[in-house]
Amino acid sequence: MNKAQGAMSYDELRGAIAQRHRALSGRLQQIAEFVLDHPTDVALGTVAEVAQRSGVPPSAIVRFAHALGFGGFTEMQQVFRSRLVAGVAPSYKARLARMKSEEKSVLGRQPAAVLSRFVAEAQSSLVALSQSVHARELDAATAILAKARDIYLLGLGGSFPVATHLAYVLRKLGRRVVLLDGTGGSIHEQSHAATGEDALVAISFRNYYPDTARLFPELVARGVPTISITDSLLSPIVEGARVVFEIQDMPEPALRTLVAPMCLVQAMAIGLDLAAD
Amino acid sequence: MNKAQGAMSYDELRGAIAQRHRALSGRLQQIAEFVLDHPTDVALGTVAEVAQRSGVPPSAIVRFAHALGFGGFTEMQQVFRSRLVAGVAPSYKARLARMKSEEKSVLGRQPAAVLSRFVAEAQSSLVALSQSVHARELDAATAILAKARDIYLLGLGGSFPVATHLAYVLRKLGRRVVLLDGTGGSIHEQSHAATGEDALVAISFRNYYPDTARLFPELVARGVPTISITDSLLSPIVEGARVVFEIQDMPEPALRTLVAPMCLVQAMAIGLDLAAD
DNA sequence: GTGCGATTAGAATATTCATTCCATTTGTTA
DNA sequence: TAACAAATGGAATGAATATTCTAATCGCAC
Known part of the structure; x- marks a missing residue:
């Protein structure tokens, strides 16, 4: 048994749980994860409620509190409640x-x-x-993606994170994705199989990555339906695109957070999935 | 009796109490004043406790709840609890x-x-x-990066976009970066040269990518100073890390926008650059 | 002062709750 | 495989709790 935990702050408790986590038994580890993720539920719920939500029997909750040195669930709950109290006033x-x-x-x-x-x-x-993107564009974009056999993603340099994220989400949703990353040589070869049956999502911001500017028109010329995400209508990936999302006021490359395009591609992917039902 | 108060916000309840205050009987007015002054006590206390602190018998508390249209004290208490919950997690x-x-x-x-x-x-x-990240952690993180010869980045699966973005920004700022992406085989080999002179930034969210969980302790054991960005203190990249950024409430993999970690790594990189002058 | 309705306090009650205990299962060592 | 220890789940228990009920009190009109 552990030493008595008389008065303990919520942060201290978090630390203690994290520290002992690996030493706990399976069930108790499961509870540890739940209480760290749902501190509010623990603060306000009853043993039975916490037990049900975390998928364990009530007695396990009490054993968990004991393992942490508390006299019982109620005692441990006080610590979680102190977090709520601290959250209102001093915030x-x-x-x-x-x-x-x-x-x-x-x-x-x-x-x-x-x-x-x-x-x-x-x-x-x-x-x-949210102000600059219109429903019509999003609808058109998801329609293109919905019809595509394979979805090609082109985003290099500073836009690469956006492309990889979109690739990840689309694959999670069961779409066939080809991420053009230039690994092992030419991205030309990676995109060679793209046809009008497929689709292309191109992402590029200033300064436009040379390879992107070079490959984009080739794919467009081959009849691949294209969605572009960029920061200016003068960018090299606008001409020939079926849908263009213009995200303005992108800061200089080293300072941009990519927050807006990340959100946009996420919405495209999920929107595609929901519309497909 | 008053109309039923199904779902009511705390502010609405405050308004309702203030409005009816003069129409209430003496004892009930006394309780009304107490609950407006001590909403936290009402949210967390029992009937007996609230009764004692406000100097009335328990039954009066229940009558007060009835007078406000609630089925009982417990029902009214839910509204006061919602205030606590809202306070700790605004959105x-x-x-x-x-x-x-x-x-x-x-x-x-x-x-x-x-x-x-x-x-x-x-x-x-x-x-x-911005609420969960403290200045101390950021300072410690930038200090580690400032001293590093090479900066190793470990972020696979859904976290890969974050790692690539950080790699991009750091390289723009002239730092030596090794992005552990497993291209062409084992990430073990890619990280083989890492020593205590270098630094590691590890990024991992549920479900924690197996390779990340496997490689991380190896690098830590080799004495590489480590900064972890994750969503739980129980994640496999916490133990042994010098600095841990915990980003809570990450949605499930396919739904997360990565906005918060993207912002965080950006701030780390730029903060490092500014502090280096 | 008297009578009546509203209000109140405190005891009684029924419910909910945390906790404990024990039989069973699980995992480990010999 | 057998035997042991640890861990687990669920029922039993007793405490704590919210609520209801009733007798007493208060305020007020007449």
Whole structure:
């Protein structure tokens, strides 16, 4: 048995659970994972409720509390409740303090200030995204993808993360995807099999990656229906595209968070899946 | 008796109490004042406790709940508890409610609605990110990266886009980066040269990619200073890490937008660059 | 002051709850 | 394979809880 856990903060409890996790038995590990993921449920629920939601018998919950050094579930629950209580009142205070420290950060150079700057920027880019994308374009895009045999993804350089993410999601949804990444040589060869039966999603922002600009018109000329995600109507992947999503105000390459295009491709993929039923 | 108060928000309840205050009897007015002043006590206490603290008999508390149209104290307490839940996770409740209401409706299946849903979710994940990441962790992370000769990036499966993005930004800033992608065979070989002079950034979310879970402890054991970005303290890349960024409430793999981790790695990279001057 | 309706307090009750206990299963060592 | 220890699930138990009921009290009109 462990030492008594008299008064413990929620964060301390989290640490203690994480530390002992591997030493716990199977059932108890399962409970540990649940309570870390659903602290609110533990704070407000009864033993029976927590047990049901985590898929274990009630007695296991009590044993878990014992294993952590508590006298019982009720005692452990107090710690989870303290988190809720702390969340209401001092949040204002904490938020204000955080704001102040950020303002004071002389140059805005401290990592924390940098983060909040990117968060703020990402927020506004999301707002811009939802305003600039219209239902008609999304419908057209999902229609193209729905008819495609294979979906080719072209996004190199700074856009590569967006392409890989779209590839991942589409594959999870059971679509056939060819990610043009140039591994092992030419992306020309990777895209050689693309036809009008397939579809292409091209993603490119300034400065437009040369290979993208070169390959895109080839595929378009071969009759592959194309969806483009870019930051300007003058970009090299606009001409010939069936659908163009223009995401404006993309910061310079090293500073862009890719938040907006990530969201957009996600919505395209899920929208495609939901519409397919 | 008053009309039934089915589902009521805390603010609505406050308004209702204030409005009826003068129409209530003496004892009930006393209780009304107490509950408005001590909503947390009502949310977490028992009837007996609330009764004692407000200086009335328990039955009066129940009568008060009845007078407000609730079936009993327990029912009224739910409203006070909702306030606590809302306080700790500002957007969580709204997100769930929204998801549920939209999921069934025909509108929710249209691509445009899907997009706005993801945008909303991304927004809330950004708020959660800026609240959960502390300056101390960011400082420690940038310090590790600043001292590193080579920076190794480990992020496979669904986390791969995050790793590629971080690789891109760091390289733009002139850092030496090794992206462990397993191309052409074993990632073991790719990471073979890593030593204590280098650094590792590991990114992994549920379900944790097996190769990540396997490689991570090896690198840690070899003394490579490590920064982990994950969604639970129980994830396989937590133990042994110098710095852990925990990003909570990550949706299931196919639905996550990766917005929060993308922002975080961006801030790490830029913060590193600014601090290096 | 008297009578009547509304209000109240406290005891009684029925329910819900956390906890404990034990038989069974699971995993391990010999 | 056998024997043992650890862990587990579910029923039993006793405590705690919300609610109801009833007798007493209060406020008020007459």
